[in-house]
Amino acid sequence: PNLQDPIARAQFRDSQNRIRTMALIHERLYRSDDLARIDFAPYLRELAGHLLSSYDSQQNGVTISVEADAISLDVDTAIPCGLLINELVSNVLKHAFPDGRMGTIGIEMLCGGDSHYRLVVRDDGVGMPEGFDYTKATSLGLRLVNSLTRQLGGTLEVHVGAGTTFVICIPLPHRDGIALKGDFQ
Numbered sequence: 449p450n451l452q453d454p455i456a457r458a459q460f461r462d463s464q465n466r467i468r469t470m471a472l473i474h475e476r477l478y479r480s481d482d483l484a485r486i487d488f489a490p491y492l493r494e495l496a497g498h499l500l501s502s503y504d505s506q507q508n509g510v511t512i513s514v515e516a517d518a519i520s521l522d523v524d525t526a527i528p529c530g531l532l533i534n535e536l537v538s539n540v541l542k543h544a545f546p547d548g549r550m551g552t553i554g555i556e557m558l559c560g561g562d563s564h565y566r567l568v569v570r571d572d573g574v575g576m577p578e579g580f581d582y583t584k585a586t587s588l589g590l591r592l593v594n595s596l597t598r599q600l601g602g603t604l605e606v607h608v609g610a611g612t613t614f615v616i617c618i619p620l621p622h623r624d625g626i627a628l629k630g631d632f633q
Contacts (some may be wrong), residue, residue: 462538462589465502469495469534473526487524489516492557495533503541509550510541516557519565525621528596529557529567535589536597536614541544544573544611564602564620570613582606593609 451457472495476486497513515609516583521529545551553571560566582590582604593614597604 464536465499465538466531468498468502469530470527472498473523473530480518485520485522488521488526488529489514489555490553491526491530492516492533494509494605496553496555497528498539499519499534499537499541503538508545508548510545510553511551512537512553512555515557516555517559519557519559522621525618527599528600529565529618530568531571532593532596532616535593539587539589540569540571540573540612544571544575546574549573560584560617562620564625565618567616567618570611572611575610576606576608576612580606580608 451460471624472491473486476491480486491514496514500510500512529534530617533555537555540553544553551572553569556566558566558568583594585591595606596615597618600616600618602616605615607613607615
């Protein structure tokens with residue numbers, strides 16, 4: 449509350465949200481019977497609610513819808529996925545709905561067949577600027593998105609139109625040459 453500089457306040461809030469994203473995963477792990485895996489759907493709903501309240505967006509008429517399969521992720525996958533969602537949703541809340549504009553953010557974490565998870569964050573906001581190239585982004589948030597996607601061995605697509613959609617395909621973990629999906633041990 450003592451920070452007067454709006455840029456410093458925004459950077460501080462972004463850092464707090466990144467820390468909270470990781471802390472929520474650890475809280476869920478400690479409350480579960482399995483200390484190595486997290487049920488991602490309830491975590492995702494809790495994270496979305498936290499981000500919405502962090503940016504006071506509910507008061508501005510922004511809502512988030514979450515669709516998630518019953519996916520159990522290990523910590524090494526859950527943390528980067530959580531941070532990806534944090535960065536993408538934070539960017540939407542900061543930029544997609546200027547001047548009190550109302551809108552919707554959709555988050556999906558689905559099992560895409562036998563080979564990958566499909567993480568989608570979409571909004572119906574103002575969209576990205578003309579000529580936007582996410583691979584050359586200079587903001588810390590989008591650099592993190594690119595880096596975390598690579599860390600997970602995933603691919604990233606961005607679709608710009610009436611709003612923006614980020615689609616990240618993350619390979620399923622493999623054990624002994626067998627792809628593992630859903631609720632596995």
